[in-house]
Amino acid sequence: MxxxxxxxxxxxxxxxxxxxxxxxxxxxxxxxxxxxxxxxxxxxxxxxxxxxxxxxxxxxxxxxxxxxxxxxxxxxxxxxxxxxxxxxxxxxxxxxxxxxxxxxxxxxxxxxxxxxxxxxxxxxxxxxxxxxxxxxxxNEEWLTYARLGRSHVTWKFAATLDGRSAAEDGTSQWITSPEARADVHRMRAAADAIVAGIGTVLADDPSLTARAPGAGRDEGDGPARDGRTPLRVVIDTEGRTPQHARVLDDRAPTLVAVADDARTGLKADLLRLPRHEDGLDLRALLRELAAREVVGAFLEGGPTLAGSFVGQGLADRVLAYVAPALLGSGSAALGAAGVGTIGEIHRLTFDDFSLIGPDLRLIARPVHPLGREQ
Incomplete structure (x- = not known):
């Protein structure tokens, strides 16, 4: 033996x-x-x-x-x-x-x-x-899915060394290097869904696709792995996504999550969810995604939506790309996340540090056990 x-x-x-x-x-x-x-x-x-x-x-x-x-x-x-x-x-x-x-x-x-x-x-x-x-x-994505009946969430953001994700005028392309952006697409491609909020859709008109290796565009072009394309999910409480938005094109399937009482004429695959505080019920969203066999979701977008996920304990992994650059003003990567005093701080543990081109990639997880709510 x-x-x-x-x-x-x-x-x-x-x-x-x-x-x-x-x-x-x-x-x-x-x-x-x-x-x-x-x-x-x-x-x-x-x-x-x-x-x-x-x-x-x-x-x-x-x-x-x-x-x-x-x-x-x-x-x-x-x-x-x-x-x-x-x-x-x-x-x-x-x-x-x-x-x-x-x-x-x-x-x-x-x-x-x-x-x-x-x-x-x-x-x-x-x-x-x-x-x-x-x-x-x-195996953390699947264990979260199996134990909790919801999708596992990886929150990704890119920021300067002083924690800014956009300049004072709102511009953010590009804070990080081409090497970091290519790595983001590789990480996106490993997910079942890419999630963003309506604010990001209105401001940047992203495609929310994962670029296949060797493709030349920064926003992706076609299936990223084995012919499978991650589902695109837009969190849009009132159904304000423009009909011409790139996220509604035919390069990947798209699900638009709206409030159950939202009055919208948007022609898209709509998922109606209960309202929660200033937005949608995110736990209900993740349960619905799990029912669609979305094991791992890749959260992109702005600080407000990220703050909601973090504040509700729904960010299972944090993927940060930090550029060796300084802005001094502009938007922070994370908005309000339910912390009123230092004793309520969201503690994480670092799992990985990697140089991707000139940028630093950090992977961290909440200190609570994997696949279990706080």
């Missing part, structure tokens, strides 16, 4: 493999698997590459073949125990003769959970919780 140190090392590899499916598996989770033979040598590796495709365990078992018999399987998410687009992975592990299974995170989906129990019922020892934190971070 492998030592705890060996378990951690093999699970780290499984988490690395799972990351290769990020952006292409929705509405399924990202999952990685490593299979050892009976002698403790790696016999097979796999990850879930796309929805409807073989699960990570199936890929790894196929690579391992007969060497899997008597071996150990490391899986970042509890093996499924139901038949959906594919068969139950718990049964595949048993049929392959796996003698031990190590799991990072239990499956919160009641329809798919139960794989660990089935394995134990057939005499296969199961170890839970190995590198659970790292596995959760790699």
């Amino acid at each position: 492998e030592t705890p140190e060996q378990d951690a090392a093999h699970m780290a590899r499984a988490i690395e493999l799972a990351g290769r499916g990020h952006g292409t598996t929705s509405p399924n989770p990202v999952v990685g698997c490593v299979v050892l033979d009976a002698a403790g040598q790696v016999a097979g590796e796999g990850f879930h590459a796309y929805a409807g495709g073989p699960h990570a365990e199936i890929v790894a078992l196929a690579q391992a073949g007969e060497r899997a018999r008597g071996g150990t399987a490391y899986v970042t998410l509890e093996p499924c125990d139901h038949t959906g687009r594919t068969g139950p992975c718990s049964r595949a592990l048993l049929d392959a003769g796996i003698a031990r299974v190590v799991i990072a995170v239990a499956d919160p989906n009641p329809e798919a959970a139960g794989g660990a129990a089935r394995l134990r019922a057939h005499g296969v020892p199961v170890t839970n919780g190995v590198l659970a934190g790292a596995a959760e971070r790699g």
Whole structure:
């Protein structure tokens, strides 16, 4: 039997493999698997590459073949125990003769959970919780979706070193470099939906698309990944989106969220939602998006909408691009977010610092557990 140190090392590899499916598996989770033979040598590796495709365990078992018999399987998410687009992975592990299974995170989906129990019922020892934190971070969008029944939200903004997202006259193109903007499109393309407010639509007339690699336009041009285009979502309480707005063109599907009592003649796919304070009920929005299999939403736009998401605890990840530049005046990146005193400050933890061209990219998350409300 492998030592705890060996378990951690093999699970780290499984988490690395799972990351290769990020952006292409929705509405399924990202999952990685490593299979050892009976002698403790790696016999097979796999990850879930796309929805409807073989699960990570199936890929790894196929690579391992007969060497899997008597071996150990490391899986970042509890093996499924139901038949959906594919068969139950718990049964595949048993049929392959796996003698031990190590799991990072239990499956919160009641329809798919139960794989660990089935394995134990057939005499296969199961170890839970190995590198659970790292596995959760790699699968945070789907875990939020599965645990809370709403879309996971990444709030992206670009700002100067002194925290300004636009100059005093409202101009903001371009604060960051072409390299940073290209990175934004890559991050957009991994989301299921790109969200902006009516203020941004009226001020900038954005396309809200994700540029395919090699495209020349800053606003995107066509499908970004595997022919799939993120849904565009406009939060427009009164239905004021101009009919000629680029966000309503045919380059990607668009959903316009309006108040349930809004009187608008807008010809678009409208989602009517309850009002909440000065806007719409954002939790209701995220639940409706989840019902449309939007696992991860990419929030763009101005400081007011961002403040609403942050203030209501609905910004699950913050993606900041900071340019080595100063404005001294102009709009801040974040508007009112429900903080009246320093004791109410929204605390985050940094996960990543990267130089993208001349700019600094920061990724931070709220300090509360992943996939759970504060």
